[in-house]
Amino acid sequence: xxxxxxxxxxxxxxxSLRQGGGRExxxxxxxxxxxTARERIFALVDPGSFHEIDAYITHRHIDFGLAExxxxxxxxxxxxxxxxxxRIAVAAQxxxxxxxxxxxxxxxxxxxxxxxxxxxxxxxxSLNDSVGARIQEGVWSLAGYSELFWRNTQASGVIxxxxxxxxxxxxxxxxxxxxTDFIIMTEGVSxxxxxxxxxxxxxxxxxxxxETLGGAMTHASTSGVAHFVAADEAATLALTRRLxxxxxxxxxxxxxxxxxxxxxxxxxxxxxxPVDGAIGYDMHDAIRAIFDxxxxxxxxxxxxxxxxxxFARLDGVVVGVVGNQPGFLAGVLxxxxxxxxxxxxxxxxxxNIPLVTFVDCPGFMPGTKQEHGGIIRHGAKIVYAYSEAxxxxxxxxxxxxxxxxxxxxSSKYIRTDLVYAWPTAEIAxxxxxxxxxxxxxxxxxxxxxxxxxxxxxxxxxxxxFGSPYVAAASGHVDDVILPSETRDKLIAALVFLADxxxxxxxxxxxxxxx
Ligand code: HXC
Numbered sequence: 001x002x003x004x005x006x007x008x009x010x011x012x013x014x015x016s017l018r019q020g021g022g023r024e025x026x027x028x029x030x031x032x033x034x035x036t037a038r039e040r041i042f043a044l045v046d047p048g049s050f051h052e053i054d055a056y057i058t059h060r061h062i063d064f065g066l067a068e069x070x071x072x073x074x075x076x077x078x079x080x081x082x083x084x085x086x087r088i089a090v091a092a093q094x095x096x097x098x099x100x101x102x103x104x105x106x107x108x109x110x111x112x113x114x115x116x117x118x119x120x121x122x123x124x125x126s127l128n129d130s131v132g133a134r135i136q137e138g139v140w141s142l143a144g145y146s147e148l149f150w151r152n153t154q155a156s157g158v159i160x161x162x163x164x165x166x167x168x169x170x171x172x173x174x175x176x177x178x179x180t181d182f183i184i185m186t187e188g189v190s191x192x193x194x195x196x197x198x199x200x201x202x203x204x205x206x207x208x209x210x211e212t213l214g215g216a217m218t219h220a221s222t223s224g225v226a227h228f229v230a231a232d233e234a235a236t237l238a239l240t241r242r243l244x245x246x247x248x249x250x251x252x253x254x255x256x257x258x259x260x261x262x263x264x265x266x267x268x269x270x271x272x273x274p275v276d277g278a279i280g281y282d283m284h285d286a287i288r289a290i291f292d293x294x295x296x297x298x299x300x301x302x303x304x305x306x307x308x309x310x311f312a313r314l315d316g317v318v319v320g321v322v323g324n325q326p327g328f329l330a331g332v333l334x335x336x337x338x339x340x341x342x343x344x345x346x347x348x349x350x351x352n353i354p355l356v357t358f359v360d361c362p363g364f365m366p367g368t369k370q371e372h373g374g375i376i377r378h379g380a381k382i383v384y385a386y387s388e389a390x391x392x393x394x395x396x397x398x399x400x401x402x403x404x405x406x407x408x409x410s411s412k413y414i415r416t417d418l419v420y421a422w423p424t425a426e427i428a429x430x431x432x433x434x435x436x437x438x439x440x441x442x443x444x445x446x447x448x449x450x451x452x453x454x455x456x457x458x459x460x461x462x463x464x465f466g467s468p469y470v471a472a473a474s475g476h477v478d479d480v481i482l483p484s485e486t487r488d489k490l491i492a493a494l495v496f497l498a499d500x501x502x503x504x505x506x507x508x509x510x511x512x513x514x
Contacts, residue, residue, distance in 0.1 A: 017055045017072050021096030029096050034167060034189055035233055037077040037092035037100075040127050044090065044237045045081035052079035054109045061104070064136040071097045074105040075130070078113040080122070083244050086256070089117035092127035095167055100130035102172055103137050107144025114151045121250030123160040125240060128177060128190075129167030145172040152179035157350040160247045164240050165190035165226070166233060168210070174225075181347055182243060182299070184228040185216035186236045192219055192226075221302040224336060229302065242297060246311040246318050247351060254352050255318035261293035269483035273360075273399050273424045277431070280330060283308050283323040283358055286398065290314075290487045296321065299344055304336035309344040311353070315491045320348035323358035324409065326399065333405055334365040335378040342381035349389035354494055357395040357416075361405035362431060380513040383408040387415065388510065392497035394418045396486060397425040397468065397477065412476060417500065418493050420486070421468035421477040428465035432458040 001009070020026055020036055029036055035043065041050055055077075058070045075097040080089045091110045093100035110126070117124045133141040155161055156179065163177030165185040174192045177183050185192070193214035200206050200213070212218060219226035228243070230236040248255045267289035272281055287296050291312035298310040308323040322341055324331030333341075348355050364370070364379055386393070386408065394417060395410040406427055410416045421427070429435065436457040437444070447453040464470060471477045481489050 013056075013072075019071070020073075020094050021071055021098070025096035032189070034095065034129065036096060037094040037127065037129070040166065040233065040237065041077060041079070041081070041090055041092050043234065044125065044127070044240060045083055045088070046085065049081035050079055050090075051081065052077060054078055054112065057105050057109060059103050059105045059137070061137050061140070066136045069098055073097075074103055074109070075100050075134075076106045076109050078109045080113070080116070083241050086244070086249065087120075087122045088125050088244065089113050089122050090125045090127065093130045093167075093173075095129040095131075098131075098134060100128075100167065100173075101134035102130055102132060102141055102145060103134040104140035104144050106134075107141075107147050111144075111147050111151055114148070114155060118151075118155045118159055121159060121252070123162065123244060123247060123249055124155065124180075125162045125164065125244075126176065126180070127164045127166055128169050128173060129165075130169055130173040132169075132171030132173045142172070145175070148176050149179060152176055156181075157251055159250050160244075160351065162240060162243060164236060165192060165216075166236065167191075170194075170196055178225065182228065183219070183226045184230060184236055184239055184243070185219060185226045186233055187216045187229055187231050189233075190216055217302070220300075224300065224303040224339060227299050243311075246297065246353075248353075251350055251352070257316045257318070258292075258295075258313055260316040261295065261313070263289050263291060263293065263487065269486065272483060273422065275424065277400060277426070280327040282327040283325045283331070283360070283398075286358060286483070286486075287312065287321055287323065290490065291319075291321070292316065300340045304334065304340045306331055306334065307337035307340050308358075309340055314356070314487070314494060317494060318353055319494070320344060320353045320355045321358070322355060322410070324361040324405070326360045329365070331361045331400075332363065332365045333361055333379060333382070333408070334370055335373050335375055338375070338378040338382050342385040345382070345385040345389055349385070349391050352391060354392040354497070355386075355389060355394070355410065356490060357393070357410035359395055359397045359401045359405070359409045360399040361402065361409060362400050363403045363405045377513045379404065379408065383414060384510070384512050386410050388504065388512075390500070390502035390504065392417055392494060392500050394490060394493050394497075395420070396490075397421040397427065398483070399424050399426060400431070401425065401427045402431060403429050412478075415502075417497055419477045420479050420481050420489060421471065422483050422486075423468065423480060425468035425471075425477070425480075426462075426466045427468060427471045427476065428461075432461040432466065435461050 055073045075094050078091045161180035163180045163183045168191045191210045191214045216229045220229045230239045269289050295313040306329040308325050312321050412419045444450045468480050
């Protein structure tokens with residue numbers, strides 16, 4: 001062969017590589033409303049930036065008809081490219097090749113690109129669309145999963161890992177995502193489950209459809225497995241790009257800065273918080289009025305809405321925002337809100353993202369359901385996560401900071417650097433009525449007019465603890481500020497704390513309550 005023929009062979013081979021599992025399978029994929037693996041990668045990365053590797057690999061198994069199902073590249077496409085000019089590593093499962101089933105070779109490819117990403121400090125994005133373990137490959141498939149799960153764990157806290165669910169992800173295909181930092185699901189087409197409806201019917205007799213079992217909204221609002229939901233594939237990939245824009249490439253970088261943008265006008269922050277503690281308000285209104293433009297990206301928006309977490313920019317700098325949500329269940333902390341907050345705080349601490357926490361919380365949710373569900377164990381995660389976090393931490397107490405909620409929500413003594421209070425802040429062991437009922441139980445029982453006595457005592461209690469000045473007079477908060485001053489105060493504080501040095505005692509790792 002001359003060089004022209006040799007080069008022509010490469011061109012010919014490249015053409016066939018683009019076929020995935022063949023025309024018929026690609027048509028079936030499109031008919032399901034889904035793009036192919038490569039179409040998805042091209043929609044995710046900057047035009048012309050994708051470089052594929054391992055496109056020639058084939059599996060080495062022959063049993064159960066596998067000999068006739070050898071496709072170059074097998075059931076995953078891997079490589080690297082850029083998003084907004086920043087490097088990423090990417091793997092996209094190819095459903096057109098034996099349902100994207102997880103083979104020995106798929107494991108080899110994904111592990112290789114993940115190793116390269118980790119070695120180079122580059123985020124890893126996995127576009128998932130798979131029927132799970134390739135049954136025909138038996139232990140080779142399972143061993144491959146183990147290799148991947150081990151790597152996901154090693155990479156955790158070193159490079160951001162994002163799982164994008166774009167098809168039926170069954171069995172082992174959900175545990176790699178479960179180990180990564182963020183899961184984004186496409187509505188309607190993505191499902192995540194350990195055991196499918198057929199197995200559930202056989203084992204338990206329960207009838208359940210795919211959507212109810214493991215659809216995007218199920219995981220976004222009920223299980224908390226998914227952090228984000230998008231309406232279709234284009235929106236899912238756009239959201240993935242947006243999420244990446246807040247994240248540093250690895251744990252020794254700072255998140256990327258952007259030009260500062262003024263917050264939208266229209267919210268009078270100084271009158272946002274109702275003086276009557278029984279009346280709620282939307283913490284999103286405060287967040288919107290303080291941070292840059294429309295920079296707030298809520299994480300877990302549909303899960304535990306009594307807490308708010310997400311990324312935002314402040315004068316162009318990325319911060320992690322945590323807040324109670326007085327507009328839902330009075331912002332109480334329950335099991336799910338605890339998990340939501342703790343996980344987010346730990347992510348921000350891994351990746352050098354300063355934390356800004358807005359506190360308006362009456363305490364932990366009472367009741368046997370919460371106690372028996374382990375609110376002690378789950379609530380402890382919040383205090384553990386904040387105590388362990390060494391990134392700059394700033395808290396703003398907007399209204400109620402009662403009891404345990406005061407302590408766990410980024411209080412001064414779990415090493416929050418600066419704690420500000422709005423004039424509406426109330427820092428107390430509990431609300432006035434509850435406190436009076438306990439402190440004056442005997443007197444109230446004997447009183448001629450218990451209602452009047454309760455009102456009077458509550459008034460006295462409120463006078464003492466119903467404002468931030470007792471806490472400020474003893475240094476428990478660092479300053480009392482007008483809500484409208486918050487943005488400027490936060491910007492100055494973040495500049496001041498930018499080079500914060502903090503370290504934890506030497507240890508292998510702590511034993512976080514799980
Ligand atoms: C190999 C498989 C397969 C599997 C499906 N296929 N599951 N091949 N191993 N596990 C094949 C199908 O025969 C089909 O091949 C192609 O993949 C696409 O599958 P369809 O059924 O046509 O797709 P769809 O209608 O979209 O249904 C998707 C599905 C269904 C709901 C996921 O395929 C399904 O229930 N599959 C079984 C899922 C499962 O139990 N996986 C193993 C989990 S155990 P053709 O040639 O017809 O296109 C596991 C162990 C690891 O993963 C646990 C670690 C923690």
